[in-house]
Amino acid sequence: MTSDHFQDSCGVFGIFAPGHDVARLTFFGLYALQHRGQESAGIAVADEGQITVVKDMGLLSQVFDEQILASLSGQAAIGHVRYSTTGSTQWANSQPLVRSRNGDSIALGHNGNLVNTSELRDELIAQGVAFVSATDTEVITALIAHHAAGDLVSSVREAVSRIRGAFSATVLTGKKVVGFRDPFGVRPLCLGTFEGNHVVASETCALDIIGAEFVREIEPGEIVYADGDGLHSLRVELEGARPAMCIFEFIYFARPDSIMYGRTLADCRFEMGRHLAREAPVAADFVIPVPDTGISAAIGYSRESGIPYTEGLMKNRYVYRTFIQPDQHLRELGIRMKLNPMRSVIEGKRLVVVDDSIVRGNTTSKLVDMLFGAGAAEVHLRISSPPIMFPCYYGIDMATRAELIAASKSIDEVRAHVGATSLHYLTLDGLQASTGLPRSQFCRACFDGDYPIAVPEELAMCKMRFEKGAENCIP
Numbered sequence: 001m002t003s004d005h006f007q008d009s010c011g012v013f014g015i016f017a018p019g020h021d022v023a024r025l026t027f028f029g030l031y032a033l034q035h036r037g038q039e040s041a042g043i044a045v046a047d048e049g050q051i052t053v054v055k056d057m058g059l060l061s062q063v064f065d066e067q068i069l070a071s072l073s074g075q076a077a078i079g080h081v082r083y084s085t086t087g088s089t090q091w092a093n094s095q096p097l098v099r100s101r102n103g104d105s106i107a108l109g110h111n112g113n114l115v116n117t118s119e120l121r122d123e124l125i126a127q128g129v130a131f132v133s134a135t136d137t138e139v140i141t142a143l144i145a146h147h148a149a150g151d152l153v154s155s156v157r158e159a160v161s162r163i164r165g166a167f168s169a170t171v172l173t174g175k176k177v178v179g180f181r182d183p184f185g186v187r188p189l190c191l192g193t194f195e196g197n198h199v200v201a202s203e204t205c206a207l208d209i210i211g212a213e214f215v216r217e218i219e220p221g222e223i224v225y226a227d228g229d230g231l232h233s234l235r236v237e238l239e240g241a242r243p244a245m246c247i248f249e250f251i252y253f254a255r256p257d258s259i260m261y262g263r264t265l266a267d268c269r270f271e272m273g274r275h276l277a278r279e280a281p282v283a284a285d286f287v288i289p290v291p292d293t294g295i296s297a298a299i300g301y302s303r304e305s306g307i308p309y310t311e312g313l314m315k316n317r318y319v320y321r322t323f324i325q326p327d328q329h330l331r332e333l334g335i336r337m338k339l340n341p342m343r344s345v346i347e348g349k350r351l352v353v354v355d356d357s358i359v360r361g362n363t364t365s366k367l368v369d370m371l372f373g374a375g376a377a378e379v380h381l382r383i384s385s386p387p388i389m390f391p392c393y394y395g396i397d398m399a400t401r402a403e404l405i406a407a408s409k410s411i412d413e414v415r416a417h418v419g420a421t422s423l424h425y426l427t428l429d430g431l432q433a434s435t436g437l438p439r440s441q442f443c444r445a446c447f448d449g450d451y452p453i454a455v456p457e458e459l460a461m462c463k464m465r466f467e468k469g470a471e472n473c474i475p
Protein backbone atom coordinates (compact mmCIF):
# COMPACT_ATOMS: atom_id res chain seq x y z
CA MET A 1 0.00 0.00 0.00
CA THR A 2 1.52 3.25 -1.06
CA SER A 3 -1.40 5.56 -0.54
CA ASP A 4 -0.98 8.27 2.05
CA HIS A 5 -4.68 8.51 2.82
CA PHE A 6 -6.20 5.12 3.15
CA GLN A 7 -6.59 3.82 6.63
CA ASP A 8 -8.64 1.35 8.46
CA SER A 9 -10.59 2.78 11.31
CA CYS A 10 -9.90 0.79 14.46
CA GLY A 11 -9.08 -2.41 16.27
CA VAL A 12 -11.02 -3.70 19.27
CA PHE A 13 -10.28 -6.31 21.91
CA GLY A 14 -12.06 -7.57 25.03
CA ILE A 15 -11.35 -10.26 27.62
CA PHE A 16 -13.13 -11.65 30.67
CA ALA A 17 -10.53 -13.63 32.59
CA PRO A 18 -10.62 -13.34 36.42
CA GLY A 19 -7.29 -14.31 37.94
CA HIS A 20 -5.26 -13.22 34.90
CA ASP A 21 -3.42 -10.02 34.09
CA VAL A 22 -6.21 -8.76 31.83
CA ALA A 23 -4.59 -5.37 31.15
CA ARG A 24 -1.39 -6.98 29.90
CA LEU A 25 -3.31 -9.51 27.80
CA THR A 26 -5.31 -6.64 26.29
CA PHE A 27 -2.10 -4.71 25.61
CA PHE A 28 -0.68 -7.63 23.65
CA GLY A 29 -3.97 -8.24 21.84
CA LEU A 30 -3.94 -4.62 20.74
CA TYR A 31 -0.28 -4.90 19.86
CA ALA A 32 -1.27 -7.40 17.15
CA LEU A 33 -3.98 -4.99 15.98
CA GLN A 34 -1.80 -1.88 15.78
CA HIS A 35 -2.01 -1.92 11.97
CA ARG A 36 -5.72 -1.05 12.30
CA GLY A 37 -5.05 2.32 13.92
CA GLN A 38 -2.08 4.32 15.11
CA GLU A 39 -3.65 7.55 16.25
CA SER A 40 -4.65 6.68 19.79
CA ALA A 41 -4.76 3.68 22.09
CA GLY A 42 -6.65 2.85 25.26
CA ILE A 43 -7.44 0.12 27.76
CA ALA A 44 -10.33 -0.02 30.24
CA VAL A 45 -10.17 -2.48 33.13
CA ALA A 46 -12.95 -3.57 35.48
CA ASP A 47 -11.86 -4.40 39.01
CA GLU A 48 -14.54 -5.47 41.50
CA GLY A 49 -17.12 -3.42 39.62
CA GLN A 50 -14.90 -0.34 39.28
CA ILE A 51 -13.78 0.76 35.80
CA THR A 52 -10.44 2.48 35.18
CA VAL A 53 -9.45 3.78 31.74
CA VAL A 54 -6.04 4.79 30.44
CA LYS A 55 -5.92 6.21 26.91
CA ASP A 56 -3.93 8.73 24.99
CA MET A 57 -2.82 9.83 21.54
CA GLY A 58 -0.12 7.78 19.85
CA LEU A 59 0.94 4.19 19.42
CA LEU A 60 0.22 1.58 22.04
CA SER A 61 3.88 1.59 23.11
CA GLN A 62 3.79 5.39 23.47
CA VAL A 63 0.70 5.27 25.69
CA PHE A 64 1.50 2.27 27.93
CA ASP A 65 4.55 1.27 29.90
CA GLU A 66 5.28 -1.35 32.54
CA GLN A 67 4.25 0.93 35.36
CA ILE A 68 0.86 1.81 33.88
CA LEU A 69 0.07 -1.79 33.02
CA ALA A 70 1.07 -2.93 36.50
CA SER A 71 -1.39 -0.42 37.99
CA LEU A 72 -4.30 -1.82 35.95
CA SER A 73 -5.49 -4.92 37.71
CA GLY A 74 -8.93 -6.44 37.34
CA GLN A 75 -11.06 -9.31 36.12
CA ALA A 76 -12.03 -8.02 32.68
CA ALA A 77 -10.79 -5.48 30.16
CA ILE A 78 -11.40 -4.00 26.75
CA GLY A 79 -8.96 -2.13 24.53
CA HIS A 80 -8.93 -0.04 21.41
CA VAL A 81 -6.55 1.33 18.80
CA ARG A 82 -7.90 4.11 16.68
CA TYR A 83 -7.58 5.79 13.37
CA SER A 84 -10.15 8.57 13.11
CA THR A 85 -12.85 8.33 10.50
CA THR A 86 -15.38 10.61 12.17
CA GLY A 87 -14.41 13.37 14.52
CA SER A 88 -11.06 15.00 14.35
CA THR A 89 -7.80 13.79 15.81
CA GLN A 90 -8.00 14.72 19.46
CA TRP A 91 -7.88 13.17 22.89
CA ALA A 92 -11.66 13.43 23.48
CA ASN A 93 -12.22 11.10 20.55
CA SER A 94 -9.83 8.42 21.73
CA GLN A 95 -11.38 5.23 23.04
CA PRO A 96 -12.62 3.37 25.06
CA LEU A 97 -15.28 5.98 25.82
CA VAL A 98 -16.74 5.90 29.32
CA ARG A 99 -20.22 6.91 30.39
CA SER A 100 -22.21 6.38 33.55
CA ARG A 101 -25.22 4.13 33.44
CA ASN A 102 -27.69 3.64 36.29
CA GLY A 103 -25.03 4.66 38.80
CA ASP A 104 -22.36 2.39 37.25
CA SER A 105 -19.99 2.98 34.36
CA ILE A 106 -19.67 1.43 30.95
CA ALA A 107 -16.70 1.65 28.60
CA LEU A 108 -17.01 1.09 24.86
CA GLY A 109 -14.64 0.70 21.91
CA HIS A 110 -15.91 0.67 18.33
CA ASN A 111 -14.65 -0.13 14.83
CA GLY A 112 -16.69 1.08 11.86
CA ASN A 113 -18.87 3.99 10.90
CA LEU A 114 -22.56 4.66 11.46
CA VAL A 115 -24.70 6.21 8.75
CA ASN A 116 -27.44 7.55 11.06
CA THR A 117 -25.34 9.30 13.70
CA SER A 118 -26.88 12.76 13.42
CA GLU A 119 -30.46 11.48 13.59
CA LEU A 120 -29.78 9.54 16.78
CA ARG A 121 -27.61 12.28 18.24
CA ASP A 122 -30.37 14.88 17.73
CA GLU A 123 -32.85 12.55 19.35
CA LEU A 124 -30.62 12.04 22.38
CA ILE A 125 -29.84 15.75 22.67
CA ALA A 126 -33.60 16.43 22.68
CA GLN A 127 -33.81 14.06 25.67
CA GLY A 128 -31.19 16.12 27.47
CA VAL A 129 -28.16 13.90 26.77
CA ALA A 130 -24.91 15.88 26.53
CA PHE A 131 -22.07 15.07 24.10
CA VAL A 132 -18.42 16.02 24.26
CA SER A 133 -17.28 14.72 20.86
CA ALA A 134 -18.59 14.39 17.33
CA THR A 135 -18.02 10.66 17.05
CA ASP A 136 -20.55 8.00 16.23
CA THR A 137 -18.94 5.99 19.05
CA GLU A 138 -20.25 8.48 21.59
CA VAL A 139 -23.73 8.06 20.14
CA ILE A 140 -23.56 4.26 20.52
CA THR A 141 -22.26 4.63 24.08
CA ALA A 142 -24.97 7.17 24.96
CA LEU A 143 -27.72 4.99 23.46
CA ILE A 144 -26.66 2.09 25.67
CA ALA A 145 -26.03 4.23 28.75
CA HIS A 146 -29.30 6.15 28.60
CA HIS A 147 -31.61 3.33 27.64
CA ALA A 148 -34.40 2.81 30.15
CA ALA A 149 -33.91 -0.97 30.42
CA GLY A 150 -32.51 -2.13 33.70
CA ASP A 151 -30.09 -4.66 32.32
CA LEU A 152 -27.17 -3.92 30.08
CA VAL A 153 -27.83 -6.66 27.54
CA SER A 154 -31.34 -5.34 26.76
CA SER A 155 -29.85 -1.87 26.28
CA VAL A 156 -27.19 -3.22 23.92
CA ARG A 157 -29.82 -5.15 21.98
CA GLU A 158 -31.97 -2.04 21.62
CA ALA A 159 -28.95 0.02 20.51
CA VAL A 160 -27.92 -2.60 17.92
CA SER A 161 -31.41 -2.55 16.45
CA ARG A 162 -31.41 1.25 16.15
CA ILE A 163 -27.96 2.10 14.86
CA ARG A 164 -27.28 1.70 11.14
CA GLY A 165 -23.96 1.24 9.44
CA ALA A 166 -20.83 -0.74 10.17
CA PHE A 167 -19.99 -1.51 13.76
CA SER A 168 -18.03 -4.11 15.64
CA ALA A 169 -17.70 -3.12 19.27
CA THR A 170 -16.74 -4.22 22.75
CA VAL A 171 -18.37 -3.00 25.95
CA LEU A 172 -17.10 -3.34 29.50
CA THR A 173 -19.11 -3.05 32.67
CA GLY A 174 -18.11 -3.86 36.20
CA LYS A 175 -19.14 -7.48 35.66
CA LYS A 176 -19.34 -8.21 31.95
CA VAL A 177 -17.55 -7.98 28.63
CA VAL A 178 -19.85 -7.66 25.64
CA GLY A 179 -18.97 -7.93 21.93
CA PHE A 180 -21.40 -7.12 19.14
CA ARG A 181 -21.36 -6.89 15.38
CA ASP A 182 -23.71 -5.10 12.99
CA PRO A 183 -26.37 -7.16 11.19
CA PHE A 184 -24.37 -6.96 7.94
CA GLY A 185 -21.09 -7.98 9.56
CA VAL A 186 -19.13 -5.32 7.64
CA ARG A 187 -16.28 -5.13 10.13
CA PRO A 188 -14.74 -8.30 11.52
CA LEU A 189 -15.04 -9.60 15.07
CA CYS A 190 -14.02 -13.00 16.34
CA LEU A 191 -14.34 -15.07 19.47
CA GLY A 192 -11.63 -17.00 21.25
CA THR A 193 -10.98 -18.89 24.46
CA PHE A 194 -8.07 -18.33 26.79
CA GLU A 195 -7.57 -20.93 29.50
CA GLY A 196 -11.31 -21.43 29.80
CA ASN A 197 -12.03 -17.69 29.60
CA HIS A 198 -13.47 -15.68 26.73
CA VAL A 199 -11.92 -13.18 24.35
CA VAL A 200 -13.28 -11.06 21.48
CA ALA A 201 -11.05 -9.30 18.96
CA SER A 202 -11.13 -7.64 15.55
CA GLU A 203 -8.82 -10.26 14.09
CA THR A 204 -7.59 -13.73 14.91
CA CYS A 205 -3.98 -12.50 15.01
CA ALA A 206 -4.88 -10.83 18.33
CA LEU A 207 -5.90 -14.22 19.71
CA ASP A 208 -2.73 -15.88 18.48
CA ILE A 209 -0.46 -13.41 20.23
CA ILE A 210 -1.86 -14.20 23.69
CA GLY A 211 -2.11 -17.94 23.08
CA ALA A 212 -5.91 -17.91 22.88
CA GLU A 213 -7.74 -20.40 20.70
CA PHE A 214 -9.88 -19.15 17.84
CA VAL A 215 -13.43 -20.45 18.32
CA ARG A 216 -15.42 -18.76 15.54
CA GLU A 217 -16.36 -15.43 14.03
CA ILE A 218 -19.09 -13.51 15.79
CA GLU A 219 -22.10 -13.65 13.47
CA PRO A 220 -23.57 -10.56 11.84
CA GLY A 221 -26.14 -9.12 14.27
CA GLU A 222 -24.86 -11.29 17.13
CA ILE A 223 -24.27 -10.04 20.65
CA VAL A 224 -22.03 -12.17 22.87
CA TYR A 225 -21.26 -11.49 26.50
CA ALA A 226 -19.02 -13.13 29.03
CA ASP A 227 -19.51 -12.92 32.79
CA GLY A 228 -19.18 -15.07 35.90
CA ASP A 229 -21.75 -17.50 34.41
CA GLY A 230 -19.79 -18.14 31.19
CA LEU A 231 -20.52 -17.09 27.62
CA HIS A 232 -23.93 -16.10 26.29
CA SER A 233 -25.14 -15.22 22.80
CA LEU A 234 -28.21 -13.61 21.25
CA ARG A 235 -29.11 -12.24 17.83
CA VAL A 236 -30.68 -9.07 16.50
CA GLU A 237 -32.50 -9.67 13.22
CA LEU A 238 -32.79 -6.78 10.82
CA GLU A 239 -35.08 -7.05 7.82
CA GLY A 240 -33.18 -6.91 4.55
CA ALA A 241 -29.78 -7.55 6.17
CA ARG A 242 -27.34 -9.93 4.49
CA PRO A 243 -23.71 -10.78 5.26
CA ALA A 244 -21.56 -8.02 3.77
CA MET A 245 -18.01 -8.29 5.05
CA CYS A 246 -15.76 -5.52 3.70
CA ILE A 247 -13.81 -7.13 0.86
CA PHE A 248 -10.95 -4.70 1.53
CA GLU A 249 -10.26 -6.62 4.72
CA PHE A 250 -9.24 -9.43 2.37
CA ILE A 251 -7.20 -7.18 0.07
CA TYR A 252 -5.35 -4.99 2.48
CA PHE A 253 -6.66 -4.00 5.92
CA ALA A 254 -6.46 -7.15 7.94
CA ARG A 255 -3.18 -8.86 8.68
CA PRO A 256 -2.31 -11.66 6.24
CA ASP A 257 -2.07 -14.19 9.07
CA SER A 258 -5.64 -13.48 10.21
CA ILE A 259 -8.51 -15.81 9.31
CA MET A 260 -11.84 -14.52 8.02
CA TYR A 261 -14.72 -16.57 6.65
CA GLY A 262 -12.46 -19.57 7.26
CA ARG A 263 -9.75 -18.32 4.87
CA THR A 264 -6.23 -17.22 5.81
CA LEU A 265 -5.92 -13.84 4.14
CA ALA A 266 -2.37 -14.45 2.91
CA ASP A 267 -3.73 -17.37 0.86
CA CYS A 268 -6.44 -15.16 -0.68
CA ARG A 269 -3.87 -12.48 -1.52
CA PHE A 270 -1.61 -15.09 -3.08
CA GLU A 271 -4.57 -16.13 -5.28
CA MET A 272 -5.17 -12.48 -6.19
CA GLY A 273 -1.60 -12.34 -7.49
CA ARG A 274 -2.05 -15.56 -9.47
CA HIS A 275 -5.25 -14.27 -11.05
CA LEU A 276 -3.54 -11.01 -11.88
CA ALA A 277 -0.69 -12.87 -13.61
CA ARG A 278 -3.20 -14.74 -15.74
CA GLU A 279 -5.23 -11.63 -16.52
CA ALA A 280 -2.26 -9.32 -17.17
CA PRO A 281 0.91 -11.16 -18.20
CA VAL A 282 4.04 -9.23 -19.20
CA ALA A 283 7.68 -10.02 -20.02
CA ALA A 284 9.86 -8.87 -17.13
CA ASP A 285 13.00 -9.68 -15.13
CA PHE A 286 11.62 -9.48 -11.60
CA VAL A 287 8.38 -9.28 -9.65
CA ILE A 288 8.75 -6.96 -6.67
CA PRO A 289 6.12 -6.18 -4.02
CA VAL A 290 5.24 -2.85 -2.51
CA PRO A 291 5.81 -3.94 1.09
CA ASP A 292 4.19 -5.10 3.24
CA THR A 293 0.70 -5.46 1.90
CA GLY A 294 1.70 -6.29 -1.69
CA ILE A 295 3.92 -9.22 -0.68
CA SER A 296 1.49 -12.17 -0.80
CA ALA A 297 0.01 -11.05 -4.15
CA ALA A 298 3.49 -10.48 -5.61
CA ILE A 299 4.53 -14.02 -4.63
CA GLY A 300 1.35 -15.31 -6.30
CA TYR A 301 2.11 -13.32 -9.45
CA SER A 302 5.66 -14.64 -9.51
CA ARG A 303 4.60 -18.25 -8.95
CA GLU A 304 2.00 -18.11 -11.71
CA SER A 305 4.13 -16.22 -14.24
CA GLY A 306 7.46 -17.90 -13.53
CA ILE A 307 9.12 -14.47 -13.22
CA PRO A 308 11.49 -14.45 -10.21
CA TYR A 309 10.29 -12.69 -7.06
CA THR A 310 12.69 -10.40 -5.27
CA GLU A 311 12.74 -7.52 -2.81
CA GLY A 312 13.31 -4.24 -4.58
CA LEU A 313 11.88 -1.76 -2.10
CA MET A 314 13.07 -1.70 1.47
CA LYS A 315 10.48 -0.62 3.99
CA ASN A 316 11.29 1.30 7.10
CA ARG A 317 9.44 -0.83 9.61
CA TYR A 318 9.10 1.98 12.12
CA VAL A 319 7.24 4.60 10.11
CA TYR A 320 4.08 4.47 12.16
CA ARG A 321 2.92 7.88 13.22
CA THR A 322 5.27 9.80 15.42
CA PHE A 323 4.76 13.00 17.33
CA ILE A 324 7.82 14.41 15.59
CA GLN A 325 6.77 16.03 12.34
CA PRO A 326 9.19 15.88 9.41
CA ASP A 327 10.52 19.27 8.35
CA GLN A 328 9.78 20.68 4.91
CA HIS A 329 12.80 19.06 3.28
CA LEU A 330 11.88 15.61 4.64
CA ARG A 331 8.24 16.10 3.77
CA GLU A 332 9.20 16.67 0.18
CA LEU A 333 11.06 13.37 0.19
CA GLY A 334 7.65 11.93 1.14
CA ILE A 335 7.55 8.28 0.27
CA ARG A 336 11.28 7.86 1.01
CA MET A 337 10.38 8.05 4.69
CA LYS A 338 8.66 4.71 4.11
CA LEU A 339 10.33 3.00 1.17
CA ASN A 340 13.79 3.00 -0.32
CA PRO A 341 14.53 1.43 -3.73
CA MET A 342 17.45 -1.02 -3.96
CA ARG A 343 19.45 0.21 -6.93
CA SER A 344 21.56 -2.94 -7.14
CA VAL A 345 18.42 -5.00 -7.79
CA ILE A 346 16.51 -2.53 -9.90
CA GLU A 347 19.05 -0.94 -12.24
CA GLY A 348 18.48 -1.85 -15.89
CA LYS A 349 15.68 -4.30 -15.01
CA ARG A 350 12.12 -4.68 -16.29
CA LEU A 351 9.99 -4.79 -13.14
CA VAL A 352 6.52 -6.05 -12.35
CA VAL A 353 5.56 -4.03 -9.28
CA VAL A 354 2.63 -5.44 -7.29
CA ASP A 355 0.61 -3.20 -4.99
CA ASP A 356 -2.81 -3.77 -3.42
CA SER A 357 -4.59 -0.61 -4.55
CA ILE A 358 -4.36 2.90 -5.93
CA VAL A 359 -6.48 5.55 -4.21
CA ARG A 360 -5.49 9.07 -5.24
CA GLY A 361 -2.50 8.12 -7.33
CA ASN A 362 -0.10 10.73 -5.97
CA THR A 363 1.97 8.35 -3.90
CA THR A 364 1.97 5.77 -6.69
CA SER A 365 3.45 8.31 -9.09
CA LYS A 366 6.18 9.12 -6.58
CA LEU A 367 6.89 5.42 -6.23
CA VAL A 368 7.15 4.91 -9.99
CA ASP A 369 9.34 7.99 -10.25
CA MET A 370 11.59 6.64 -7.53
CA LEU A 371 11.95 3.27 -9.30
CA PHE A 372 12.90 4.91 -12.58
CA GLY A 373 15.24 7.16 -10.60
CA ALA A 374 16.95 4.02 -9.30
CA GLY A 375 17.52 2.85 -12.88
CA ALA A 376 14.51 0.62 -13.65
CA ALA A 377 14.18 0.00 -17.40
CA GLU A 378 10.41 -0.64 -17.24
CA VAL A 379 7.83 -0.44 -14.45
CA HIS A 380 4.74 -2.61 -15.00
CA LEU A 381 2.26 -1.89 -12.22
CA ARG A 382 -0.06 -4.72 -11.27
CA ILE A 383 -2.74 -3.89 -8.71
CA SER A 384 -4.37 -6.73 -6.75
CA SER A 385 -7.74 -4.98 -6.53
CA PRO A 386 -10.06 -3.40 -9.12
CA PRO A 387 -10.15 0.40 -9.63
CA ILE A 388 -11.70 2.17 -6.62
CA MET A 389 -14.59 4.15 -8.05
CA PHE A 390 -16.81 4.95 -5.06
CA PRO A 391 -16.22 6.27 -1.54
CA CYS A 392 -16.65 4.17 1.59
CA TYR A 393 -19.29 5.13 4.18
CA TYR A 394 -18.61 2.22 6.49
CA GLY A 395 -15.48 3.25 8.32
CA ILE A 396 -12.66 3.26 5.82
CA ASP A 397 -10.93 6.57 5.50
CA MET A 398 -10.38 6.39 1.79
CA ALA A 399 -11.27 9.57 -0.03
CA THR A 400 -14.20 11.44 -1.48
CA ARG A 401 -15.28 10.47 -4.96
CA ALA A 402 -13.59 13.55 -6.43
CA GLU A 403 -10.26 12.41 -4.98
CA LEU A 404 -10.42 8.84 -6.27
CA ILE A 405 -8.26 8.83 -9.36
CA ALA A 406 -10.06 5.88 -11.00
CA ALA A 407 -13.45 7.57 -10.60
CA SER A 408 -12.64 10.20 -13.20
CA LYS A 409 -9.82 8.73 -15.32
CA SER A 410 -9.59 5.74 -17.64
CA ILE A 411 -7.02 3.09 -16.78
CA ASP A 412 -4.70 4.42 -19.45
CA GLU A 413 -5.08 7.95 -18.07
CA VAL A 414 -4.19 6.63 -14.61
CA ARG A 415 -1.17 4.87 -16.12
CA ALA A 416 -0.06 8.13 -17.76
CA HIS A 417 -0.64 10.04 -14.51
CA VAL A 418 1.49 7.68 -12.43
CA GLY A 419 4.08 7.33 -15.20
CA ALA A 420 4.17 3.52 -15.36
CA THR A 421 5.17 1.55 -18.46
CA SER A 422 1.95 -0.45 -18.13
CA LEU A 423 -0.86 -0.72 -15.57
CA HIS A 424 -3.39 -3.45 -14.89
CA TYR A 425 -5.88 -3.91 -12.11
CA LEU A 426 -7.31 -7.24 -10.99
CA THR A 427 -10.88 -7.62 -12.28
CA LEU A 428 -13.75 -7.78 -9.79
CA ASP A 429 -14.47 -11.34 -10.93
CA GLY A 430 -10.80 -12.24 -10.43
CA LEU A 431 -10.89 -10.70 -6.95
CA GLN A 432 -14.04 -12.55 -6.02
CA ALA A 433 -12.67 -15.86 -7.30
CA SER A 434 -9.49 -15.29 -5.24
CA THR A 435 -11.50 -15.19 -2.01
CA GLY A 436 -13.00 -18.61 -2.82
CA LEU A 437 -16.31 -17.26 -1.51
CA PRO A 438 -19.52 -16.09 -3.15
CA ARG A 439 -20.13 -12.46 -3.97
CA SER A 440 -23.24 -12.48 -1.77
CA GLN A 441 -21.01 -12.59 1.36
CA PHE A 442 -19.29 -9.25 0.76
CA CYS A 443 -19.54 -5.50 0.56
CA ARG A 444 -17.71 -4.49 -2.64
CA ALA A 445 -19.28 -1.05 -2.89
CA CYS A 446 -16.10 0.93 -3.45
CA PHE A 447 -15.65 -1.06 -6.68
CA ASP A 448 -19.22 -1.46 -7.92
CA GLY A 449 -21.23 1.20 -6.06
CA ASP A 450 -23.64 -1.41 -4.72
CA TYR A 451 -23.93 -0.29 -1.08
CA PRO A 452 -25.41 -3.05 1.10
CA ILE A 453 -26.49 -0.61 3.82
CA ALA A 454 -28.55 2.32 2.54
CA VAL A 455 -26.59 5.56 2.71
CA PRO A 456 -28.71 8.64 3.57
CA GLU A 457 -28.77 11.13 0.73
CA GLU A 458 -27.20 14.01 2.64
CA LEU A 459 -24.27 11.83 3.64
CA ALA A 460 -23.82 10.60 0.08
CA MET A 461 -23.96 14.16 -1.26
CA CYS A 462 -21.46 15.22 1.34
CA LYS A 463 -18.85 12.69 0.30
CA MET A 464 -19.46 13.36 -3.37
CA ARG A 465 -18.94 17.08 -2.83
CA PHE A 466 -16.50 17.63 -0.03
CA GLU A 467 -12.85 17.12 0.37
CA LYS A 468 -12.03 14.74 3.19
CA GLY A 469 -13.19 16.03 6.52
CA ALA A 470 -15.62 14.27 8.77
CA GLU A 471 -16.44 17.50 10.58
CA ASN A 472 -18.25 18.57 7.45
CA CYS A 473 -19.88 15.23 7.02
CA ILE A 474 -21.28 13.89 10.29
CA PRO A 475 -23.63 11.18 9.06
Ligand code: SF4
Pocket residue numbers: 186245246247248249391392393394395396443444445446447
Ligand atom coordinates in the same frame (compact mmCIF):
# COMPACT_ATOMS: atom_id res chain seq x y z
FE1 SF4 B 1 -15.01 -2.10 2.41
FE2 SF4 B 1 -15.25 -0.74 0.15
FE3 SF4 B 1 -17.44 -1.68 1.40
FE4 SF4 B 1 -16.02 0.34 2.46
S1 SF4 B 1 -17.18 0.38 0.53
S2 SF4 B 1 -16.83 -1.44 3.53
S3 SF4 B 1 -13.91 -0.22 1.88
S4 SF4 B 1 -15.76 -2.87 0.46
